[in-house]
Amino acid sequence: MSCGNPHATPCTEVLALVDVFVDGEADEVHVVAITAHLVECPPCARQVAVVRDFKAVIRRANSTVAPAGLQTQIRARLQQTTIVFGQAESIERKPDA
Ligand SMILES: [Zn+2]
Incomplete structure (x- = not known):
């Protein structure tokens, strides 16, 4: 999954850190890099949104x-x-x- 454009932070690196990023556990350097990447790369932004939504559903289910x-x-x-x-x-x- 990639938009095919070159990025300062490769899609593979961003996708490897999606869980950590969504959980708010990424260090500041990665947060800045991933946030900049997501502005440039719609496929990775969609992946982050999917993971974020999935985790929200799991949190709601666990709070029953x-x-x-x-x-x-x-x-x-x-x-x-x-x-x-x-x-x-x-x-x-x-x-x-
Ligand atoms: Zn990407």
Whole structure:
């Protein structure tokens, strides 16, 4: 994916850093270089937009809250369960009282 034009920062370098850039974890030098590149290169700008949108969808999906009744059931089950670390088969459910 490239617009075919030469850039100071190659498309391959920009695309390799898309996740880091979108997550706001790129260093300042790369942020400046990638931002300048995106102005010049519509295919890379689209790729960044796709990744940004995808991550936004994932964040929204992860923020879904279980209904109160389900939360209560999960908490009750967790309180009834004992896990003994180091013994995978030692996940026990206490008898329902
Ligand atoms: Zn590009």
